[in-house]
Amino acid sequence: MAGMMATNSCWDLLRRQIYAILIMGTMNFVNEVAAVPGGENVYSCIQCGVCSGTCPVAVEMEYPPRKIIALIRAGMRAEVLSSSSMWHCLSCYLCTVRCPRGIKPTELAHALESLADKEGYRVRGTRTPAMYHSFVDSMRSNGRVHELGMMLKYYLRTNPLAALKVSKVALSLFLHKRMPLLPKKVKGKEDLSRMIQRFREVGGSQ
Numbered sequence: 511m512a513g514m515m516a517t518n519s520c521w522d523l524l525r526r527q528i529y530a531i532l533i534m535g536t537m538n539f540v541n542e543v544a545a546v547p548g549g550e551n552v553y554s555c556i557q558c559g560v561c562s563g564t565c566p567v568a569v570e571m572e573y574p575p576r577k578i579i580a581l582i583r584a585g586m587r588a589e590v591l592s593s594s595s596m597w598h599c600l601s602c603y604l605c606t607v608r609c610p611r612g613i614k615p616t617e618l619a620h621a622l623e624s625l626a627d628k629e630g631y632r633v634r635g636t637r638t639p640a641m642y643h644s645f646v647d648s649m650r651s652n653g654r655v656h657e658l659g660m661m662l663k664y665y666l667r668t669n670p671l672a673a674l675k676v677s678k679v680a681l682s683l684f685l686h687k688r689m690p691l692l693p694k695k696v697k698g699k700e701d702l703s704r705m706i707q708r709f710r711e712v713g714g715s716q
């Protein structure tokens with residue numbers, strides 16, 4: 511009898527510890543999101559769905575804005591950060607101006623992009639992160655975008671064979687002097703590069 515009671519109390523202790531770990535994990539993610547600019551009001555969401563109903567690209571998203579907030583509050587960190595939802599955001603701010611609780615789903619989407627990128631999550635179903643990285647690399651190297659270099663990097667990061675499909679357009683742009691082979695570097699590009707570096711240090715994407 512005494513042995514059975516001891517076994518029960520061990521199970522109780524284990525169950526409480528597992529529960530505490532799960533709750534802590536949930537709270538950590540919500541708190542982390544609430545601490546980034548744009549995520550402050552995540553606790554105030556009433557799940558009314560106005561943001562999702564307003565969003566012009568909600569159908570493209572794996573989880574529309576309302577659902578992303580529900581997942582954040584449920585502590586589903588990996589599910590949120592590896593989803594493509596935030597990468598589809600057009601920054602049109604419709605959800606932000608219509609939210610009855612003052613939440614800013616637009617800012618939240620960008621905060622999640624930054625977090626996913628910093629933590630190296632592989633995002634499902636979108637190549638937008640590769641485009642962002644290629645764009646920023648080009649800006650850092652030249653002080654402005656060099657379209658040919660940017661697109662070469664993008665295709666190398668995603669699918670090099672897909673570059674063949676756009677080669678005719680690229681050749682036409684080149685022949686009409688609309689796409690130079692070599693980049694033109696702007697004056698003061700080092701200053702821009704330092705700004706990007708500083709942005710990364712204070713919490714921006716890689």
Ligand code: SF4
Nearest residue numbers: 555556558559561609
């Ligand atoms: S509109 Fe605002 S309160 Fe309603 S679900 Fe979206 S974020 Fe939450």
Ligand code: SF4
Nearest residue numbers: 565599600602603605
């Ligand atoms: S800002 Fe982004 S999430 Fe909000 S409605 Fe526009 S596209 Fe949708």
